[in-house]
Amino acid sequence: MAKRPPITNRVKELREAKDQMSQSALAKEIGVTRQTVIAIEQGKYSPSLESAFRIARVFGVGLEDVFGWDGH
């Protein structure tokens, strides 16, 4: 089993706080598929820097309010 990347995120929490925004709607906003949003929320995929900025902009917060570093 592959080790998960040490990047944490609050995408699901922020999405639900934004009027229960759907995964499909978020996917459309940032230009990825719904499956990729699911993978990001589950911590299975670390998005590119461009997508990370797009996600932060959708929620109107800074990059570090969405993503965190859980490693050493």
Added chain:
Amino acid sequence: MSFWERNTLIIGLGSFIGGVFYFSIVIWQSLAAGSLVTPSFWVWLGYIVLQLCVSIFGMWFGAKRELKDEFMAMPGGEDERDRLVRMKAEGMQGHVMSGLIFVAMATWFWHANTAILFHSLVAALILSELARAGWQMFSYNRAY
């Protein structure tokens, strides 16, 4: 399961069915003849047609069911994760194919037999395609 994940599975299935068809005929004919049979154009064509038919029909059927607008908006119909996973899988396919072709060519020095060489190359094509599909499916479901 995403659109590309399903397509990968279908193409892998096409390679598997085509490969089973090809080698079951080669093995059956070789056992009947008592030695390895020479390559047959029609068996080889049958393998190609079977693989293409399974892949094209499966992808067409999958595309009919999928929400196409989501993919049409993206360059090449893939997003960044699809592209990354495909590139990793294609890298794996290249390694497997070159390794198997190297083995097939090396076998020539022990058995200078065109039938062995031809069947080995068909096996290299099928196995590398299966490796690509398998690695792509695995990559879609692993964390990285």
